[in-house]
Amino acid sequence: MKSIDIGDLEVFAAIARSGSFRKAATVRGVSASALSQTMRLLEERLGVRLLNRTTRSIALTQAGERLLGRLVPALDQVQEAVDEINSFRQTPSGTVRINAPAPAVEHILAPLINSFLKEYPEISLEIISDAAKVDIVAEGFDAGVRFGKQLARDMIAVPLGPSLRYVVVGSPDYFAKYGAPQNPADLLTHVCIRQRFPGGTIFTWEFEKARKKETITPEGRLTLNDARHITQAAVDGLGLARVLEDFVRPLLSDHRLVEVLADWSPRIPSWYLYYPSRRHTPVALRVFLDFIRRNSHSNPANADQAIPNQMS
Structure with missing residues (x-):
């Protein structure tokens, strides 16, 4: 042979x-x-x-x-x-490939890219924006970013940034025409902008107040798959949107959007960067993880967490 x-x-x-x-x-x-x-x-x-x-x-x-x-x-x-x-090199080298949803890329990872590449000139970053559930090992990624409940088993997880919050927003013109919902059930009589995930499912709107939980499947003629487009549609008065607060904070400040049902929108855990809990972690990934720990504004207890089973 x-x-x-x-x-x-x-x-x-x-x-x-x-x-x-x-x-x-x-x-x-x-x-x-x-x-x-x-x-x-x-x-x-x-x-x-x-x-x-x-x-x-x-x-x-x-x-x-x-x-x-x-x-x-x-x-x-x-x-x-x-x-x-x-590891014997004075300047670490290699490539780090990360899979992350667009909001995590835009609000967590993107602001760190410039500083990281300057500090480690021989390490390359490849960040793929993707909201679909992927097997990061099979797809050739070193790490991924997801909510805690979406992490696969046998992963090490590092919290990224502060806790998050979904908000329901609409334009002043929309509320002047249709009024504002007072509780989640009222949304069933409103025009909502729906979001479809890569897997095909429609994003359901989950609410909680005083331990009471409600889930609404939004109805509306417009369905999009990108939070930025959904936000713009809400600004244009096409309906109510439910998006991460990070996307709309400037629009709320200048009153182009108005939040409703705030008392039904509690904070949720942060994004997590996760990677396989294998024995050996490549030097480039270790360097990136150390950089994230130093620079992400998360909870004081920013220690790695082993995820032995699927989180719920």
């Missing part, structure tokens, strides 16, 4: 982990066709098929499963060995 390049084995592992040539190609920064060619040559050298391909999906063969099971720990050890050498 011809010698096998470790890079080709890494390509196979990336495809198998992500379940997609396209996703693996995105992570590795090459074309899907290039990965397909690499896999074809690898299978020819090995003399066995590792992947069963269809037009829509891939599946590991029995040989592929056996190889992946032995290969992943070995590749992880190689990466750890290389990364340990990185």
Whole structure:
């Protein structure tokens, strides 16, 4: 059997982990066709098929499963060995890939980017704005940002920033025409701007007051998937919106929007940056985590939390 390049084995592992040539190609920064060619040559050298391909999906063969099971720990050890050498460098280097929803990027991560890149000139950041639930390991990310209740098991979580608050807002013109709701049930008679998540579900509006909870499924003719567009629609008087307070604070201050049901909108926990609780954390990620701990304005108890099971 011809010698096998470790890079080709890494390509196979990336495809198998992500379940997609396209996703693996995105992570590795090459074309899907290039990965397909690499896999074809690898299978020819090995003399066995590792992947069963269809037009829509891939599946590991029995040989592929056996190889992946032995290969992943070995590749992880190689990466750890290389990364340990990185720790001897005076200036840390590497790339940190983060998956985060747009609000967390805009209000938490983006304000820190300039300072981080200046402090660590040999570390690259890749931040992907995405509200969908993703497997950060399979998708090739080093860390993700989500609400606590959305964190997967076996993750380490670092709180980011202060607690959050969803607010219901509308324009002065809207309230002059339709009046203001006095309790969540009144929203059923109002025009609401709906938000659809990447998975297809409609964002439900949850309220709480004096331990009483109410959930409203908003109704309206306009459905959007971006909080910035929803906010602009509310400013334009197209209906009521429920968005994070961070998005609309300036608009509330200059009275382009007005908040209602404030006493039904309690604060909720902050965003969390989370990463796998594996034994070895790459140097670039460790440096980024240390920077976040120093610079995020979260609760005083800003210690990492292990998430052994799904949070609720």
